[in-house]
Amino acid sequence: MNILALDTATDACSAALLHNGQPYEVFELAPRRHTHLILQQIEQSLAAASLNLQDIDALAFGQGPGAFTGLRIAAGVVQGLALAIDKPVIAVSTLAAMALQAIDQQQATTVYVGLDARMSEVYWGVYQAASAPISIQATTHHLPTVKTLCVDCVIKPDSVPLPQQQTGQPTDNKHPASGCWAIGSAWQAYPDALTQRLQAQSIELPNTQILPDFYPSAAYIARLAWVKALTQPQESLLDAAQAQPIYLRNKVAQTIAERQQQAAR
Structure with a gap:
């Protein structure tokens, strides 16, 4: 194909x-x-x-x-x-494709994907390595793919959803830190907020497994x-x-009043 x-x-x-x-x-x-x-x-x-x-x-x-x-x-x-x-x-x-790339290139098992969405928000998704059995010419092949752990969303960086909130079981018990990677521009724009959010759920990532310059x-x-x-x-x-884009939100930028209100917080 x-x-x-x-x-x-x-x-x-x-x-x-x-x-x-x-x-x-x-x-x-x-x-x-x-x-x-x-x-x-x-x-x-x-x-x-x-x-x-x-x-x-x-x-x-x-x-x-x-x-x-x-x-x-x-x-x-x-x-x-x-x-x-x-x-x-x-x-x-977009986020799923980035996760598959990290799985392929970094041998990741769980990928926390974040893009800077501006307006103090991030585009966020969490994915897990998976395989899809495909029959090609009477032979079964297992193609690499991803399983969605947290559906793509736009959200404040200190509130990003994590898999254990959905399953009730800590992700790091199943996927050791060595297999967890964080990628995307959100990790450069909001490193402290995102890191603290993961740490609050006992997810510790070494700096070598955080790749903000990942496209x-x-x-x-x-x-x-x-x-x-x-x-x-x-x-x-x-x-x-x-064939339509998924924007996740309808606003491109904040108004002057909204920016002033945010700066005053």
Whole structure:
């Protein structure tokens, strides 16, 4: 299955083609330059795999949460391409894709993903390493994926939900600290509040397992999209018009009065 994936949810901009399970990705940190780069990146990823748009079976995009403008760029480009080549779209959580990347690259078992949402809030989700049994040519393969422990939300950093609040059992008893990682820009914007929140639930993370400079990757958007397409085709394969971002909130910025009120606290 050939999947073309895009992500423009943060300062990073990337496109990736997943061809026979192999990702061909073009990635760049490019704040406010996504519209200038994304089409070029698509062409480069296709060329790297020696394919063209007509060879694509599905398109995927990071649907958020993330920057409002960035999410609209990815959704708009994917919608246009999907209509042009009459192919389905797969929407993937930005935070889930980041978690899968940490699981793959850092051998993480539990990942606390946080992005700076501005306005003294974070986009937050907690994920666990998992595998999805897939039958390919009469052979069962176990593809890496993620299990959601805390659903993506926008919230104050000192109030982020943690898995044991849902299960009643401490996460660190099942997943030792060596397998727990914290990633994303929220860990640079609000390190003390987030660390204290985890410590209050007896979750201790060494500094070496906190990676604030960690960005979404279209390659992992594509990998999760592949798993979704194989395991939940009816739910995950969308028409172009259904490819919508998930913002998690409706406000882009605070009013002057709100900023003054917050500063006075």
